[in-house]
Amino acid sequence: MxxxxxSIVVPIYNLEEFVPRCMDALxxxxxxxxxIICVNDGSTDSAPQIIESxxxxxxxxxxxxxxxxxxxxxxxxxxxxKATGKYVGFIDSDDVPEITWxxxxxNAAEKNNADIAFSGYDRIDLDTGKTINVEMQQYGTMTKKVxxxxxxxxxxxxxxxxxxxxxxxxxxxxxxxxxxxxxxxFLINALFDKIEILTxxxxxxxxxxxxxxxxxxxxxxxxxxxxxxxxxxxKENLIKIGKYDECKYLMDEMAFLHLGLxxxxxxxxxxxxxMMQMLKETKKYLNENFPTWKKNRFLSFSHSAKKGIKxxxxxxxxxxxxxxxxxxxxxxxxxxxxxxxxxxxW
Numbered sequence: 001m002x003x004x005x006x007s008i009v010v011p012i013y014n015l016e017e018f019v020p021r022c023m024d025a026l027x028x029x030x031x032x033x034x035x036i037i038c039v040n041d042g043s044t045d046s047a048p049q050i051i052e053s054x055x056x057x058x059x060x061x062x063x064x065x066x067x068x069x070x071x072x073x074x075x076x077x078x079x080x081x082k083a084t085g086k087y088v089g090f091i092d093s094d095d096v097p098e099i100t101w102x103x104x105x106x107n108a109a110e111k112n113n114a115d116i117a118f119s120g121y122d123r124i125d126l127d128t129g130k131t132i133n134v135e136m137q138q139y140g141t142m143t144k145k146v147x148x149x150x151x152x153x154x155x156x157x158x159x160x161x162x163x164x165x166x167x168x169x170x171x172x173x174x175x176x177x178x179x180x181x182x183x184x185x186f187l188i189n190a191l192f193d194k195i196e197i198l199t200x201x202x203x204x205x206x207x208x209x210x211x212x213x214x215x216x217x218x219x220x221x222x223x224x225x226x227x228x229x230x231x232x233x234x235k236e237n238l239i240k241i242g243k244y245d246e247c248k249y250l251m252d253e254m255a256f257l258h259l260g261l262x263x264x265x266x267x268x269x270x271x272x273x274x275m276m277q278m279l280k281e282t283k284k285y286l287n288e289n290f291p292t293w294k295k296n297r298f299l300s301f302s303h304s305a306k307k308g309i310k311x312x313x314x315x316x317x318x319x320x321x322x323x324x325x326x327x328x329x330x331x332x333x334x335x336x337x338x339x340x341x342x343x344x345x346w
Contacts, residue, residue: 116164120203
C-alpha cells in the first residue's frame with residue numbers, strides 16, 4: 001500500500017517572493033497523506049533557503065532536492081523519479097492551489113478508478129488580482145474512456161497543474177528538453193500509451209497567475225524548431241510502441257493545432273520573423289511529417305459542424321492553410337485579441 005496518496009512535484013527556480021504563498025497552500029492541504037517534492041533547479045536567490053525552512057517545519061511532508069540548473073523540464077523529470085505516491089501532480093511555485101486541491105482530485109480519481117483527474121482553474125492578473133477567465137469547467141462532473149475514434153482528447157487543456165496522474169501510468173514518461181509545450185507532449189504521450197480513464201470535476205482548484213503583458217509567450221524561431229523536433233520525437237515514440245497507425249489522425253490534428261495555429265500566433269509577435277516564410281515552412285513540415293492534417297476526418301466540415309462554432313473556425317483556418325492564406329488567420333486573430341481585447345482559446 002502506498003504511504004502517500006499524492007506526490008506533488010514543485011520545480012523551484014528563484015521567485016523568492018512567490019514561493020512562500022505556494023508552499024503555505026501545499027503544507028495546509030486537507031489531504032494528509034501527501035509528499036511535497038521541492039526540486040531546486042539551481043536558484044540564485046533565497047528560494048532554496050525558503051524551501052529548506054519548510055522542510056524543517058514539516059519534515060514528514062516536505063522533501064527538498066538541489067540540482068544544477070537544467071530547466072523546468074529537468075526539474076519535473078527529477079521530481080517524478082523521486083515521487084512515491086499513488087498519484088502525482090505538478091505545481092508551479094508562483095501559483096496557488098486551493099487547500100482542497102489534492103483531496104478533491106484524489107477522491108475523484110479513486111471514486112472513478114481514473115488514471116487522470118482534472119479540475120477547473122482560473123487565470124489571475126498578478127498586478128491587479130482580477131480574474132481574467134475560468135477554464136476547464138465545461139465538462140462538469142464526468143468520467144470518460146480514452147478513445148481514438150473521436151478527438152475529445154485533443155482539446156483537453158494540457159496544463160499540468162490542474163490534474164493528478166496515476167503514477168504507475170506515467171512514471172516512465174519524460175518531459176522533453178525544451179520550453180513551452182512540455183505539458184502538451186507529456187499528456188499526448190500519456191493518453192496515447194497507458195492512460196485509459198479520465199475524470200473531471202468543475203471545482204476551481206488552482207489559481208494561475210500571469211501578467212497581462214506576458215500572456216503571449218516570447219516565442220522565437222528557435223522555439224519553433226524545437227517544437228518541430230519534439231513533435232517528431234513524439235511521433236517516433238508512438239511508432240515504437242505500435243500506436244501511430246491507430247492514433248495518426250489525432251496526432252496529426254494535434255500537430256496542426258499546436259504548431260500551425262497556436263505557436264504561429266505566438267511567434268508572430270517576434271518582429272524579426274518573416275511570417276509568410278514561417279507559414280510556408282510550417283505547411284511544408286506538416287505535409288512531410290503529419291500529412292493527414294490536410295484530409296483528416298477530425299478536421300472535416302461535417303465533424304466540425306456537429307461540435308460548434310469554434311470547431312468550424314478551425315476547419316476554416318485549415319482551408320486557409322491549404323490555399324496558402326494562413327496569414328489572414330494570423331492578422332484576424334491578432335486584431336480580435338490585441339485590438340478588441342477578446343481572449344480566444346482553441
